[in-house]
Amino acid sequence: MTTTTFPATVPVTTERxxxxxxxxxxxxxxxxxxxMLRRVPQLLVFSTIQPVLFVLMFRYVFGxxxxxxGVRYVDYLMPGIFAQTVAFGSINTGVGLAQDLGTGLxxxxxxxxxxxxxxxxxxxxxxxxxxxxxxxxxxxxxxxVGFRVHTNAAGLLAAVGLMLLFGFALSWVFALIGLAxxxxxxxxxxxxxLLAPLVFASSAFVPLKSMPGWLQVLAxxxxxxxxxxxxxxxxxxxxxxxxxxxxxxxAVGLIAVFAPLAVSRYRRAA
Amino acid sequence: MTTNHAPHDGPAIEVExxxxxxxxxxxxxxxxxxxxxxxxxxxxGPNGAGKTTTVRILTTILQPDGGHARVLGLDVxxxxxxxxxxxxxxxxxxxxxxxxxxxxxxxxxxxLTGQPRASARARGEELLERFDLTAAAGRVAGTYSGGMRKRxxxxxxxxxxxxxxxxxxxxxxxxxxxxxxxxxxxxxLVAEGMTLLLTTQYLEEADRLADRIAxxxxxxxxxxxTAPELKARLGSTIIDVGLADxxxxxxxxxxxxxxxxxxxxxxxxxxxxxDDGARALLQIVRLLDRERLEPETVAIREPTLDDVxxxxxxxxxxxxxxxxxxxxxxxxxxxxxxxxxxx
Numbered sequence: 259m260t261t262t263t264f265p266a267t268v269p270v271t272t273e274r275x276x277x278x279x280x281x282x283x284x285x286x287x288x289x290x291x292x293x294m295l296r297r298v299p300q301l302l303v304f305s306t307i308q309p310v311l312f313v314l315m316f317r318y319v320f321g322x323x324x325x326x327x328g329v330r331y332v333d334y335l336m337p338g339i340f341a342q343t344v345a346f347g348s349i350n351t352g353v354g355l356a357q358d359l360g361t362g363l364x365x366x367x368x369x370x371x372x373x374x375x376x377x378x379x380x381x382x383x384x385x386x387x388x389x390x391x392x393x394x395x396x397x398x399x400x401x402x403v404g405f406r407v408h409t410n411a412a413g414l415l416a417a418v419g420l421m422l423l424f425g426f427a428l429s430w431v432f433a434l435i436g437l438a439x440x441x442x443x444x445x446x447x448x449x450x451x452l453l454a455p456l457v458f459a460s461s462a463f464v465p466l467k468s469m470p471g472w473l474q475v476l477a478x479x480x481x482x483x484x485x486x487x488x489x490x491x492x493x494x495x496x497x498x499x500x501x502x503x504x505x506x507x508x509a510v511g512l513i514a515v516f517a518p519l520a521v522s523r524y525r526r527a528a
Numbered sequence: 529m530t531t532n533h534a535p536h537d538g539p540a541i542e543v544e545x546x547x548x549x550x551x552x553x554x555x556x557x558x559x560x561x562x563x564x565x566x567x568x569x570x571x572x573g574p575n576g577a578g579k580t581t582t583v584r585i586l587t588t589i590l591q592p593d594g595g596h597a598r599v600l601g602l603d604v605x606x607x608x609x610x611x612x613x614x615x616x617x618x619x620x621x622x623x624x625x626x627x628x629x630x631x632x633x634x635x636x637x638x639x640l641t642g643q644p645r646a647s648a649r650a651r652g653e654e655l656l657e658r659f660d661l662t663a664a665a666g667r668v669a670g671t672y673s674g675g676m677r678k679r680x681x682x683x684x685x686x687x688x689x690x691x692x693x694x695x696x697x698x699x700x701x702x703x704x705x706x707x708x709x710x711x712x713x714x715x716x717l718v719a720e721g722m723t724l725l726l727t728t729q730y731l732e733e734a735d736r737l738a739d740r741i742a743x744x745x746x747x748x749x750x751x752x753x754t755a756p757e758l759k760a761r762l763g764s765t766i767i768d769v770g771l772a773d774x775x776x777x778x779x780x781x782x783x784x785x786x787x788x789x790x791x792x793x794x795x796x797x798x799x800x801x802x803d804d805g806a807r808a809l810l811q812i813v814r815l816l817d818r819e820r821l822e823p824e825t826v827a828i829r830e831p832t833l834d835d836v837x838x839x840x841x842x843x844x845x846x847x848x849x850x851x852x853x854x855x856x857x858x859x860x861x862x863x864x865x866x867x868x869x870x871x
Binding site for chain 1: 584587588589609612613615617619620621622623624625626627628632636637639640641642668684688
């Protein structure tokens with residue numbers, strides 16, 4: 259037997275350098291996911307066609323039949339559309355992760371000397387950047403169809419911030435679903451029955467008062483309603499503190515529950 | 529990140545009584561291996577033998593249930609991060625990002641393995657050149673042929689200059705041209721002193737590339753040695769007698785048994801392992817003539833690793849050298865699904 263002496267590269271990591279490495283790895287994965295968005299712009303285009311159709315439908319078809327006291331329907335509608343767009347867009351996180359599992363890419367990542375959290379953090383971070391584009395587009399569409407901000411630019415910016423936080427929180431939910439199903443089609447299919455009741459049984463398109471009593475109770479306390487109400491308060495006026503605090507609490511709660519679940523699922527996946 | 533260079537004497541890869549179960553399926557049933565530094569070790573066996581599971585444990589992707597696995601003296605369970613820094617892995621399915629160009633795939637790997645940006649870029653260009661991908665480096669990998677993807681996959685695994693490389697079925701799914709190209713690349717890497725563990729279903733591949741071979745079946749090593757050593761376990765020569773029909777073959781097998789281990793192959797042929805080929809051939813022909821069994825063909829040849837496998841496990845390896853393996857995406861998805869189901 260030949261016994262050659264050769265250098266083994268043994269990285270000496272301290273707490274600090276491993277944090278720096280984790281941040282760098284997350285940036286690398288974010289970069290990679292954003293490049294993909296540039297390579298396959300259809301992903302962005304098709305995921306915004308549906309909400310634009312909803313805007314046109316509710317603005318010009320159903321809107322005339324929906325009465326919301328004290329506010330023009332287009333102003334009531336647009337915060338709901340923003341929430342719907344961001345909610346359905348977060349499915350992307352799960353579909354993307356399921357794809358990476360299927361192609362063996364995640365298996366390779368697991369054999370690399372990189373931070374375990376980076377694949378998920380980089381994916382959700384890239385989806386936040388994606389949401390910036392999507393929300394900006396939907397706000398512009400809103401302005402075109404007559405949506406007006408009643409408060410000020412700061413209110414609108416804060417509302418956009420809330421939407422991004424909402425999308426980030428939901429991304430962790432769908433990260434878990436994507437890793438658990440490990441198949442893009444299943445991840446997509448699992449998402450719709452979860453999101454549709456949340457988005458439609460909410461204050462996104464119609465006032466809760468028009469729903470049956472039992473549904474009102476459910477609808478009033480679920481995250482889409484709370485997010486939409488907070489965004490409305492920020493762009494249309496009214497007391498903002500309570501809805502915003504409630505919304506942030508929901509988002510933090512979702513992340514606190516689903517991020518650890520997704521990371522632990524990731525460790526066992528592949 | 530700072531690195532120190534701890535010298536390591538002894539085998540580059542050591543595996544001791546490694547076990548792994550997926551539910552009720554025993555994937556590894558006590559595997560032992562020792563791979564000296566700077567050598568090529570081949571794990572040879574059919575699908576489901578435990579080759580990929582062994583590689584996944586050695587590359588820290590899976591945790592074993594029992595036993596030890598060390599890479600450069602580092603325990604894969606206790607020091608996974610240090611192990612990862614020393615190894616490169618090119619898996620069964622070319623795990624490159626199809627939406628990224630070759631250059632971007634290499635940049636990502638350099639970034640994730642913590643290489644300084646400038647040296648990672650230089651290393652990437654060097655690998656592109658060497659793996660004949662420079663012309664296609666700006667195209668997204670989704671447009672590549674199977675052979676190009678495998679070459680890129682191998683290049684990605686080498687970005688951080690790992691001293692130990694794992695190749696899991698490196699040429700599965702490639703045409704003969706692509707396979708030959710990849711073999712040449714692998715031989716170059718070995719010439720530079722890399723330690724390499726490769727799994728394969730192709731006996732020809734193990735014979736050509738590996739210094740030592742372990743034949744794996746049902747999660748165990750059933751034989752280990754150099755290719756000539758494994759062949760020598762069979763006697764020196766094989767005489768292959770083709771007969772007209774299965775009944776004649778069955779009679780011939782009984783008659784030829786005294787010369788050495790005899791097997792019926794493909795229904796109508798009998799293979800006998802003998803020590804002294806020329807003498808045995810003459811006697812066999814005389815005997816068959818006396819018994820009025822007229823052979824359609826008689827051939828005398830050196831044993832191949834396929835024969836080794838047949839003798840050791842009682843059946844042929846699933847894919848022999850020239851057969852086209854199942855590499856369509858459906859088969860791939862099914863296998864991955866089955867693996868996951870088992871886990």
